Amino acid sequence: MSHVVVLGAGVSGHTAAAFLRKWLGREHTVTVVSPKDTYNWIPSNIWVGVGHMRREQVVFPLRPVYERAGIEFVQGAARAVHPEGDAQDATPFVMVEPSARPGTREKVRYDYLVNATGPQLRFDRTPGLGPHGGHSYSVCTEDHAVEASRALDESVARMQRGERQQFVVGVGHGTCTCEGAAFEYIVNLEFTLRARGVRDKADITWLTNEYELGDFGMGGMHFRTGGYVQPSSAFNASLFAERGIKWVTRAHPREVEPSRVHYETVDGVTDSLPFDFAMLLPPFSGVGLEAFDRDGQDITARLFQPNSFMTVDADYTAKAYDAWSPQDWPRTYQSPAYRNVFAAGIAFAPPHAISKPYTTPSGALVAPAPPRTGMPSAMIGKAVAHSIVDMIRGANGPTHMASMAEMGAACVASAGASVLRGTAASMTVFPIIPDFERYPDYGRDLDRTFGEIGLAGHWIKLILHHLFLYKARLRPGWSLIPE
Amino acid sequence: MPPDVTEHVAKPTPRTVFLRTFIPWQLWRFLLINLRMLGIIRASHK
Ligand SMILES: Cc1cc2nc3c(=O)[nH]c(=O)nc-3n(C[C@H](O)[C@H](O)[C@H](O)COP(=O)(O)OP(=O)(O)OC[C@H]3O[C@@H](n4cnc5c(N)ncnc54)[C@H](O)[C@@H]3O)c2cc1C
Numbered sequence: 001m002s003h004v005v006v007l008g009a010g011v012s013g014h015t016a017a018a019f020l021r022k023w024l025g026r027e028h029t030v031t032v033v034s035p036k037d038t039y040n041w042i043p044s045n046i047w048v049g050v051g052h053m054r055r056e057q058v059v060f061p062l063r064p065v066y067e068r069a070g071i072e073f074v075q076g077a078a079r080a081v082h083p084e085g086d087a088q089d090a091t092p093f094v095m096v097e098p099s100a101r102p103g104t105r106e107k108v109r110y111d112y113l114v115n116a117t118g119p120q121l122r123f124d125r126t127p128g129l130g131p132h133g134g135h136s137y138s139v140c141t142e143d144h145a146v147e148a149s150r151a152l153d154e155s156v157a158r159m160q161r162g163e164r165q166q167f168v169v170g171v172g173h174g175t176c177t178c179e180g181a182a183f184e185y186i187v188n189l190e191f192t193l194r195a196r197g198v199r200d201k202a203d204i205t206w207l208t209n210e211y212e213l214g215d216f217g218m219g220g221m222h223f224r225t226g227g228y229v230q231p232s233s234a235f236n237a238s239l240f241a242e243r244g245i246k247w248v249t250r251a252h253p254r255e256v257e258p259s260r261v262h263y264e265t266v267d268g269v270t271d272s273l274p275f276d277f278a279m280l281l282p283p284f285s286g287v288g289l290e291a292f293d294r295d296g297q298d299i300t301a302r303l304f305q306p307n308s309f310m311t312v313d314a315d316y317t318a319k320a321y322d323a324w325s326p327q328d329w330p331r332t333y334q335s336p337a338y339r340n341v342f343a344a345g346i347a348f349a350p351p352h353a354i355s356k357p358y359t360t361p362s363g364a365l366v367a368p369a370p371p372r373t374g375m376p377s378a379m380i381g382k383a384v385a386h387s388i389v390d391m392i393r394g395a396n397g398p399t400h401m402a403s404m405a406e407m408g409a410a411c412v413a414s415a416g417a418s419v420l421r422g423t424a425a426s427m428t429v430f431p432i433i434p435d436f437e438r439y440p441d442y443g444r445d446l447d448r449t450f451g452e453i454g455l456a457g458h459w460i461k462l463i464l465h466h467l468f469l470y471k472a473r474l475r476p477g478w479s480l481i482p483e
Numbered sequence: 484m485p486p487d488v489t490e491h492v493a494k495p496t497p498r499t500v501f502l503r504t505f506i507p508w509q510l511w512r513f514l515l516i517n518l519r520m521l522g523i524i525r526a527s528h529k
Contacts, residue, residue, distance in 0.1 A: 240492075241490075242494050406527075407526075408526055408527045410524065420504070422504075428519055448526065452512065454502070455506070456510070
């Protein structure tokens with residue numbers, strides 16, 4: 001009998017746990033450890049943040065789902081991994097801080113471990129950033145999105161009374177990732193202001209660390225349109241121009257004051273933007289797990305990179321940007337230090353940036369971090385689950401691969417939510433990590449990389465919202481729905 | 484404030500904007516986009 005423990009109940013961890021349970025016999029145990037007993041379909045937080053959806057529409061309780069499926073659930077945050085057990089018992093364990101008893105610790109033993117703890121939201125990296133005592137809003141969690149939506153309502157009320165309002169949306173630090181989410185938020189915000197009849201009272205500005213618009217931390221994309229091969233920068237710029245959204249690119253926001261964000265750019269500009277409402281995403285790091293060996297010695301550096309994301313089977317050798325290759329990216333997500341430890345989704349450490357990193361004249365890094373969106377996160381979770389099942393059945397090592405250099409991603413970025421008047425940018429990219437050896441011109445297969453804006457995209461986004469929530473609830477036939 | 488960065492970019496023609504929410508055209512696009520996405524999913528699950 002084996003005990004598989006999954007840390008995190010997000011896209012990646014929940015997918016891994018569900019497939020582990022489906023494929024493993026009942027003599028084996030699957031346990032999920034997560035600080036919240038709810039599941040949040042994060043992509044739809046955008047719609048909560050503009051008041052289009054309620055919190056309850058993007059969140060559901062996990063306990064009944066896990067009870068039905070036969071998955072054990074421990075509500076708490078993992079704090080440390082002990083991959084060699086301790087002096088008394090060599091069975092590995094995770095030290096968990098139970099949510100009901102903060103400050104205490106509980107051992108959860110494992111035979112196989114999947115770290116799918118996602119990101120830590122590092123609002124602390126920029127003074128004044130974020131909703132926890134700072135001056136900007138976020139949509140990274142369902143509760144952040146509710147707060148953003150309330151503040152937006154206040155701004156709308158002011159505009160209805162005739163006041164002008166300044167909106168700034170984008171990133172809160174030069175090393176942020178997930179620009180795509182902020183992009184969705186800004187176009188949804190603009191759409192909402194139009195729908196509420198106050199667009200003429202709003203100035204909206206996009207503040208980004210991307211070198212060019214449409215970079216999304218993946219070095220941009222190219223699409224075939226109208227007889228040209230166009231960069232995604234043209235695609236995004238066109239949408240912003242059409243919507244009357246201004247932009248500042250190549251920026252590192254340095255400080256957020258109550259109604260002003262200060263930034264510097266790669267080009268040496270030091271300036272600030274006034275705002276009445278700002279939604280600025282934080283940079284991410286790993287969640288700060290520690291690791292100890294049998295004797296209690298700190299071995300965190302053996303399991304994790306300095307940014308606290310987990311070291312897996314990638315090539316982390318420091319190289320110049322031009323020297324990296326798609327083969328540097330991980331395939332099995334197994335820890336090189338312990339064969340029974342894996343990382344999935346945002347929790348694994350990417351080997352290097354996809355977008356070219358820059359610095360400002362004062363030395364601040366402006367380097368969009370590689371995104372790990374829903375589709376790859378779920379696919380990695382599933383591949384890791386498959387490998388663990390095979391290893392439990394006797395395989396020598398991981399049997400399933402899910403390299404981001406060999407998979408594509410389909411992404412639908414909402415640009416306004418309405419069944420008849422809404423739009424969304426439907427995008428696919430293949431592969432996620434550009435491969436200039438296979439695709440010398442653009443790094444990607446242009447037959448499989450495309451982007452288009454329209455109502456059809458909104459329908460797809462809405463269907464995906466319901467489909468993925470259905471799947472996450474593990475309703476009949478859930479495993480037939482692709483990741 | 485940043486200078487007017489929106490001035491020098493391609494903007495959609497009224498026809499393009501119209502087609503983006505013109506239901507018969509969008510039903511067709513819906514089909515095509517779904518097929519494209521299924522292609523990506525298939526290629527990625529190899
Ligand atoms: C606003 C927003 C919009 C987005 N929109 C899209 C989109 O449209 N399409 C798309 O593909 N992707 C989108 N993404 C990205 C997508 O949400 C991520 O790719 C995905 O959530 C990553 O999954 P994950 O499981 O790695 O991390 P998460 O989903 O963040 O899950 C991490 C889990 O770990 C838990 N956890 C945290 N700390 C601990 C701990 N110490 N111990 C145990 N558990 C812990 C968390 O509570 C959570 O359950 C969006 C992201 C954001 C923020």
